[in-house]
Structures are given as structure tokens and as C-alpha cells.
Amino acid sequence: MARQLTLDLGHTPALGRSDFLVTPANALAMTTLDRPETWPQGRMLLIGPEGAGKTHLATIWSAETGAARMPARALRPDLVDYLAAEDGAVVIEDANRIGASAGAEQALFHLWNLCAARGCWLLLTARSAPREWDMVLPDLRSRMAAMPQTRIEAPDESLLAAVLVKLMADRQxxxxxxxxxxxxxxxxxxxxxxxxxxxxxxxxxxxxxxxxxxxxxxxxxxxxxxxxxxxxxxxxxxxxxxxxxxxRADLSGGPDSQADGEGVTSPKPTSADALPTADQDGTDAPTDPNPSDPPPDSDPQG
Structure with missing residues (x-):
């Protein structure tokens, strides 16, 4: 059989609330994120395995709270003031990667303190518990260890089946x-x-x-x-x-636009609108800075 040239055009996943597949493995996490006013000191860490839906939940939460979003490894101290808006909300994704950058660790430490001072909700996502993040700053290690947590548990058969259905539907x-x-x-x-x-x-x-x-x-x-x-x-x-x-879409006519999995952002309507965001599988992709009030360019992520 003749083979057709295939182009890596990607696909656009559905990341709305109605697209999130609730099962016993993730129901508690979703309920927790729906009630940020109950979080101790307005902070929460969402932990779950690869592909479990952390960024899907973060996308829903940021859309409904107006939160700014940024991948942890793109954090810099000079961006903290943009992220921690007064009575605002912020999501830092892939926090388990924070140990790769001393500047990112320092920025997260300052963000923690500034969010508390400004009444800004702080949501982190990660694949593992803080003890596995290989952080250098002792003060940051202690704060992350004390952070309240909610988890997406290892998938049961119902969640695995639901994810397969959704992934196939996303790709038609x-x-x-x-x-x-x-x-x-x-x-x-x-x-x-x-x-x-x-x-x-x-x-x-x-x-x-x-x-x-x-x-x-x-x-x-x-x-x-x-x-x-x-x-x-x-x-x-x-x-x-x-x-x-x-x-299916005609592959010979040119590439379609691509949004990779979990990485759709819903920035808050502030000067932090165009800060970097993270994608579904942990690959971080910064967006362009806001031309009207730009923060310094953040490092691209791998």
C-alpha cells in the first residue's frame, strides 16, 4: 500500500470545563481547585503524573479566576511583581523543574511572599512532591514542603478509558x-x-x-x-x-495552527497578560511580552 507523506501539524485539544473527564482519580482535585477561598493562606499544590490533566485543570482555574500563568523554569525575580497582582491569582506550572535554575528558585521564593502580602491566590502544578524537586534554597524547600497539596491519583481503568476517548476525539x-x-x-x-x-x-x-x-x-x-x-x-x-x-484535514494544503495539549493559557487582564506559559507535557513555551508594558523576555524552555 502506498504511504502518504504525513506532516506534524499537531492538534487542538479541548480544554474547557465541560471537556474535563471527572473520575474518582481526579474528582477531589477538581473540587479543591473549585474552592480557592478555602486554601490555607491562598496557596495550593496540584500533583499528578504525566498526562493526568494538571494543565487542563490549571487552564480551567486560570480562565475562571483570571490568573496569570507561567512555567516554573521561566520564572525570574524581575517578573514577580507582574505576576502577583493585588487580590489576583497566579499559576506556576511544572514546579518540579524549579531546581534547574537558581534564578527561578529565588523568583518563586519572592512570589510566595508577595502573593501572601497582596492576597493573591497561588496555584502550583507538579509531577512529584517537593522533596523530589532538587531545590537549592533552604527557605524555599521548607515553604514548598509545608504547602497544602491536592492530588490527581494514579489512573484507574475508568480514567484511562476516558482519557483514551478524549485523546482520540481530539485527533478526530x-x-x-x-x-x-x-x-x-x-x-x-x-x-x-x-x-x-x-x-x-x-x-x-x-x-x-x-x-x-x-x-x-x-x-x-x-x-x-x-x-x-x-x-x-x-x-x-x-x-x-x-x-x-x-x-480528515487535507495535509497537502499547508499546515494548520497547533496548540499542544495542555498548554492553552487564560491570562488575567493585567500587565502580566503575555507572560510565558507551559504546555501539556511539560514543555515550556513563553509567549511574547506585552508590547505596551513589557516585562523582560523570559528564557525559552525545553
């Missing part, structure tokens, strides 16, 4: 009946693996101009799990169910 993949139910018990409860699986399925169906089938999903899942040191899934003996490929 037509899912054969029963495919999600077939995949879930055959793969690790790893939302990062779910994301890589759907990405590979999207690329393969586009390259081969074919619909998604159980056989293709089984082959790609086996390849991914073998590469990651996990036992390959049992394909089972159930008959394959195929779907016709749904019309």
Missing part, C-alpha cells in the same frame, strides 16, 4: 466499537503511554490512509510496550472491527 480518530474496552485491560495504567499510543495511531492511519482497527492498535501497543520494557499485550482471539476513515 474514528474508534471501532469495543476498541477502548479492549485496550484498557491490556495496557499499563499510564496516561503518558495512552498519549503516545494515540499519537502513533494518528500518524499511522494518516500515513496509510486507513481507518483505525483493533489489529493496528494491538500492533502499535505491542511496539510501544516492548520499547518501554513492558510485556506485549495479548491480542486475543476476538474478531477485528474496522471503521472507515473519517474525512
Amino acid at each position: 480518530l474514528v474508534t471501532p466499537p469495543g476498541l477502548i474496552e479492549w485496550l484498557v485491560p491490556r495496557m499499563d495504567r499510564d496516561l503518558g503511554l495512552a498519549r503516545r499510543l494515540v499519537d502513533a495511531l494518528d500518524r499511522q492511519t494518516m500515513a496509510e490512509r486507513r481507518g483505525l482497527t483493533r489489529s493496528l492498535a494491538a500492533d502499535i501497543l505491542a511496539t510501544l510496550t516492548e520499547a518501554e520494557g513492558v510485556n506485549a499485550p495479548d491480542q486475543g482471539a476476538e474478531p477485528e472491527v474496522a471503521t472507515e476513515a473519517e474525512p
Whole structure:
């Protein structure tokens, strides 16, 4: 079969409140973020594994509170005043990466204090607890260790299934009946693996101009799990169910715009409007500074 040239045009995920899939693994975290007025001293740390929906929740929260957002590694002391608005709100994403930069650590320390002085809510997101962040400043370590926390727990089967459904819908993949139910018990409860699986399925169906089938999903899942040191899934003996490929965007006509996963920002209407923001998988992407009242350019993130 002739293969089609595929271009990495990305996709635009849905990151509104109605798009967030609530399960027992994340319900408490969502409830906690919905009540910032109850946070001790107006601070909260949201912890969860890769792909669990931290940035989706942060996007909802920032949209509803008018919060400024910035990836932790882009923090600089000269940006703190822009972020900590009087009676405002701010989100610092991927805080587990803060130890990579002494300047970012110093900035977070000052942001902590300034938010308290100005009555500004402070939300951090991270993949791990503060003891694993490799921070240098003792004062910052002690403050992060004392910060109240809420967690997105390791995914149960219902969350894994819901994430697979959403990822495939975001990429306009037509899912054969029963495919999600077939995949879930055959793969690790790893939302990062779910994301890589759907990405590979999207690329393969586009390259081969074919619909998604159980056989293709089984082959790609086996390849991914073998590469990651996990036992390959049992394909089972159930008959394959195929779907016709749904019309997709024409790849030959030029690239579409891309928004990568969890990284949509909803900045507060202040001079911090155009500060850097973080993307879904932890890759930080600063936005351009506000030309009318620009903070100094922040470092690009990897």
C-alpha cells in the first residue's frame, strides 16, 4: 500500500470545563481547585503524573479566576511583581523543574511572599512532591514542603478509558466499537503511554490512509510496550472491527495552527497578560511580552 507523506501539524485539544473527564482519580482535585477561598493562606499544590490533566485543570482555574500563568523554569525575580497582582491569582506550572535554575528558585521564593502580602491566590502544578524537586534554597524547600497539596491519583481503568476517548476525539480518530474496552485491560495504567499510543495511531492511519482497527492498535501497543520494557499485550482471539476513515484535514494544503495539549493559557487582564506559559507535557513555551508594558523576555524552555 502506498504511504502518504504525513506532516506534524499537531492538534487542538479541548480544554474547557465541560471537556474535563471527572473520575474518582481526579474528582477531589477538581473540587479543591473549585474552592480557592478555602486554601490555607491562598496557596495550593496540584500533583499528578504525566498526562493526568494538571494543565487542563490549571487552564480551567486560570480562565475562571483570571490568573496569570507561567512555567516554573521561566520564572525570574524581575517578573514577580507582574505576576502577583493585588487580590489576583497566579499559576506556576511544572514546579518540579524549579531546581534547574537558581534564578527561578529565588523568583518563586519572592512570589510566595508577595502573593501572601497582596492576597493573591497561588496555584502550583507538579509531577512529584517537593522533596523530589532538587531545590537549592533552604527557605524555599521548607515553604514548598509545608504547602497544602491536592492530588490527581494514579489512573484507574475508568480514567484511562476516558482519557483514551478524549485523546482520540481530539485527533478526530474514528474508534471501532469495543476498541477502548479492549485496550484498557491490556495496557499499563499510564496516561503518558495512552498519549503516545494515540499519537502513533494518528500518524499511522494518516500515513496509510486507513481507518483505525483493533489489529493496528494491538500492533502499535505491542511496539510501544516492548520499547518501554513492558510485556506485549495479548491480542486475543476476538474478531477485528474496522471503521472507515473519517474525512480528515487535507495535509497537502499547508499546515494548520497547533496548540499542544495542555498548554492553552487564560491570562488575567493585567500587565502580566503575555507572560510565558507551559504546555501539556511539560514543555515550556513563553509567549511574547506585552508590547505596551513589557516585562523582560523570559528564557525559552525545553
